[in-house]
Amino acid sequence: MENTKEVGIKDKPKSREDVVIAIKGLKKSFGEKDVLKNINLQLKRSENIVVLGRSGTGKSVTIQCIVGLLRQDAGSLKVFGNEVSEMSDRELKQLRIKIGFLFQSGALYDSMTVRENLEFPLTRILKLTDQADIDKRVEQALDSVGLLDAIDTMPSDLSGGMRKRAGLARTIIVNPEIILYDEPTTGLDPITSREISDLILSIQKKYKTSSIIITHDMECARMASDRVLIMNDGEYIAEGSFEELHKSNNKIVAAFFKDIA
Amino acid sequence: MAEQVVIPGWKKWFENIGDQVWFFFKFFRNIFTGGFEWSEFVRQCYEIGYRSMMLVGITSFIMGVVLIVQLRPTLVAFGAASMLPRTLAVSFIREIGPVIIAIICAGKIASSIGAELGSMKVTEQLDAMEVSGANPTQYLVVTRILATTFMVPLLSVIGDAIGLFGGFLALNLRDNMSFQLYFTKVIGSLEFIDFIPAFIKTIFFGFAIGFVGCYKGFNSNKGTESVGIAANSAVVTASLWIFVIDAIAVQVTSLLFYN
Numbered sequence: 001m002e003n004t005k006e007v008g009i010k011d012k013p014k015s016r017e018d019v020v021i022a023i024k025g026l027k028k029s030f031g032e033k034d035v036l037k038n039i040n041l042q043l044k045r046s047e048n049i050v051v052l053g054r055s056g057t058g059k060s061v062t063i064q065c066i067v068g069l070l071r072q073d074a075g076s077l078k079v080f081g082n083e084v085s086e087m088s089d090r091e092l093k094q095l096r097i098k099i100g101f102l103f104q105s106g107a108l109y110d111s112m113t114v115r116e117n118l119e120f121p122l123t124r125i126l127k128l129t130d131q132a133d134i135d136k137r138v139e140q141a142l143d144s145v146g147l148l149d150a151i152d153t154m155p156s157d158l159s160g161g162m163r164k165r166a167g168l169a170r171t172i173i174v175n176p177e178i179i180l181y182d183e184p185t186t187g188l189d190p191i192t193s194r195e196i197s198d199l200i201l202s203i204q205k206k207y208k209t210s211s212i213i214i215t216h217d218m219e220c221a222r223m224a225s226d227r228v229l230i231m232n233d234g235e236y237i238a239e240g241s242f243e244e245l246h247k248s249n250n251k252i253v254a255a256f257f258k259d260i261a
Numbered sequence: 262m263a264e265q266v267v268i269p270g271w272k273k274w275f276e277n278i279g280d281q282v283w284f285f286f287k288f289f290r291n292i293f294t295g296g297f298e299w300s301e302f303v304r305q306c307y308e309i310g311y312r313s314m315m316l317v318g319i320t321s322f323i324m325g326v327v328l329i330v331q332l333r334p335t336l337v338a339f340g341a342a343s344m345l346p347r348t349l350a351v352s353f354i355r356e357i358g359p360v361i362i363a364i365i366c367a368g369k370i371a372s373s374i375g376a377e378l379g380s381m382k383v384t385e386q387l388d389a390m391e392v393s394g395a396n397p398t399q400y401l402v403v404t405r406i407l408a409t410t411f412m413v414p415l416l417s418v419i420g421d422a423i424g425l426f427g428g429f430l431a432l433n434l435r436d437n438m439s440f441q442l443y444f445t446k447v448i449g450s451l452e453f454i455d456f457i458p459a460f461i462k463t464i465f466f467g468f469a470i471g472f473v474g475c476y477k478g479f480n481s482n483k484g485t486e487s488v489g490i491a492a493n494s495a496v497v498t499a500s501l502w503i504f505v506i507d508a509i510a511v512q513v514t515s516l517l518f519y520n
Binding site for chain 2 (some may be wrong): 025030063068093094096097099101103107108109110111120121124125163170174200208
């Protein structure tokens with residue numbers, strides 16, 4: 001690996017406290033297909049990691065393992081120092097409150113308005129009952145993604161970019177400490193993609209969140225990343241800052257950056 | 262390159278049974294834990310019950326009319342035209358009404374639930390609910406299954422009444438039978454054991470419709486075509502369950518009340 005560092009080995013955290021997600025030797029197979037072969041990753045507090053990789057290399061599977069949607073076959077996956085695979089349903093539920101997950105489609109609940117979508121985690125997860133407090137939080141979250149005007153709109157009436165923003169507002173409304181973004185700019189025009197990337201960055205600064213961003217959008221990677229990981233065939237093959245990887249001579253890494261000036 | 266593993270049909274069948282048992286267990290556990298979603302339950306009762314009422318009403322009415330029109334020539338030939346209200350009442354209340362209405366509900370409700378939850382799965386809404394820390398089983402499954410279990414019997418009762426009224430109109434038009442005479446004969450011919458077992462089996466019909474719809478939707482694949490497959494499979498499986506439950510209910514009723 002030229003101009004790159006081996007993942008999870010050289011860049012040790014200063015202290016255990018700094019690391020919010022620690023993955024070591026993670027493996028996951030579906031039938032005979034080994035999707036994750038050896039994933040090693042450490043996400044530090046207030047850090048944005050961007051994961052680049054071709055489709056089907058296991059990027060989304062990794063973050064689905066982090067929130068316990070999928071269980072790993074082998075390896076260690078600790079979030080806030082707790083092994084996810086050993087958690088009970090109750091513990092997993094508590095953990096999920098601290099982790100926001102933005103799905104590729106936004107995953108807004110179709111049968112609810114934007115307001116109801118945002119109220120859902122407040123009433124079901126945080127168990128808030130004061131309607132004035134709920135309204136205030138909903139408006140604040142929507143305001144921070146610039147979508148206050150669409151508060152009573154149904155998801156079907158929103159554009160792709162607006163759905164992503166609304167999804168982001170629903171994600172941040174419970175003040176998560178970690179946000180996992182699954183291809184946040186896919187399917188959006190360049191201007192809207194840039195707006196979403198700006199939002200990701202501003203959310204990190206405002207809420208001091210740690211993030212893993214899975215994307216194919218190099219502009220998003222450039223704007224939002226503190227660190228970039230390149231994933232290929234179920235493992236990370238390179239790690240570094242966007243600029244470091246840009247100069248890489250590794251063929252797979254260079255293929256991602258070939259159109260970048 | 263790894264060889265594709267072919268899972269034997271019997272193993273898949275047992276896996277499927279195991280999945281359904283687990284799904285039932287999760288449903289049952291979630292009824293009593295973590296708070297009940299009353300507002301969603303009421304919304305589902307409205308969607309499932311009120312919005313199916315027109316369809317059930319029209320179908321039951323037509324069934325009542327058709328049964329009288331079909332039965333009349335035969336009974337007239339045997340000189341038993343006066344038996345028409347009784348024949349219609351007993352057959353409609355005991356068997357035809359509950360089964361036909363349940364089949365209609367399977368077509369409308371089970372497919373709708375299967376498609377709705379299937380599309381939520383495809384668009385990652387179920388995953389979103391799960392990873393947010395909310396409980397999709399509690400919010401989506403418990404409310405829908407209980408709503409169908411509650412509303413299908415009600416729809417059945419309403420459908421029975423409308424079907425009997427349809428029968429009256431048909432008889433009134435052909436034989437000029439009065440409303441009072443017709444319903445005196447209908448009520449006089451029905452007994453406790455005609456109503457109660459029929460009503461109880463509609464509760465099971467309702468449960469089967471909700472359960473199958475939710476199970477098929479929740480366990481659909483992630484492709485868009487799986488939404489259609491989930492809806493279709495929900496209707497077919499729920500309809501099959503209705504006949505199986507009916508067969509069991511008839512045997513039990515027969516053993517308990519008619520022997």
